[in-house]
Amino acid sequence: MLTCLCCGKQETEKVLLKDIVYFKKLxxxxxxxxxxxxxxxxxxxxxxxxxCRIKQDGNDWCLDCIKWKKTYPDYPFSHTALFQYNSFLKEWLENFKYKGDYRLAKLFDQELTDYFNAKNQKNKKCIPIPISQASMELRGFNQVEELLTSAGIEFYPALVHIGTGKKQSSKNRKERMESDQPFKLDEKYCKQLKNKRVILIDDVYTTGRTLFHAAELLRQAEATTIETFSIAR
Ligand SMILES: [Zn+2]
Ligand SMILES: [Zn+2]
Known part of the structure; x- marks a missing residue:
């Protein structure tokens, strides 16, 4: 019997035939x-x-990415997002991040483990996007660090938030696109990032601005490759 983490409904677990056939770890x-x-x-x-945004037209790159490529011509643009940011993800994030139900950090344990323990991800350093001091005081936890901890993924909190704490969600799109560097590198971790492959991790990719700011600093720390990851897009 499983109790759904999201809605509390009880259900008998189904074992799929394909999971048995392919010896998938249950x-x-x-x-x-x-x-x-x-x-x-x-x-x-x-x-x-x-x-990773769902394609709106026949082009390989969306209009936002084309714009970003002009600002960051050397940036590799390698983002992976697991799910579309729909009403379900919105509710999850609302309850987890804003209402503080941190049990919900467990919801994507399996997906995160599958992704970060895959062979091609070995030896990359995971770096969570930090939250502002104000958000930390309000919520008491960094939602990205909680997600990674819950899934048992090692991470390096190499970035520190130095911004005003004005919530991204309370800014309009133009303000978000233009906001100044909100992060700095934590000196302790700078040397550890040199010549390393890193993955920056956030909960949702909205405009990309946050990840670009963070990536800029990791380039200064001489990381060899920078990829980005989010649960939702
Ligand atoms: Zn449910
Ligand atoms: Zn794009």
Missing amino acids: VSANRCQTCQSRLAPLANEVTCLGC
Whole structure:
């Protein structure tokens, strides 16, 4: 019997025949069939090469990425997002991040473990996007660090938030695009990033601005490659 982490519904666990045939490691599910069906995996979609947004037209790159490429011509643009930011993800984030139900950090344990423990991800350093001091005081936890901790993924909090703490969500799109560098490198970690491959991790990719600011600093720390990752896009 599983109790859904999102809606509390109880359900008998189903073992799929394909999981038995392919010897897939059976991990106890933490969401019911209904909640599962509300998730929209981006792996099933045709997405922008730069930011994983579902393609709006026939171009490989979305208009935002084309604009970013002009500002950051040397940036590799390699973003992976797992799910489309839909009403289900919005509710999850609302309850987890803003209402502080940190049990919900467990919701993507399986997906995060699968992604970060894959062979091609070995030896990369995971760096969570930090939150402002004001948000930390309000919430008491960094939602990205909670997600990684819950999934058992090692990370390096190499970035420190020095911004005003005005919430991204309370800024309009133009303000978000133009905001100044909100982060600095934590001296302790600078040397450890030199010549290392890094993955910057955020919960949601909105405009990309946050990740670009962070990536700029990691380039200064001489990381060899920089990739970005988010649960939702
Ligand atoms: Zn449910
Ligand atoms: Zn894009």
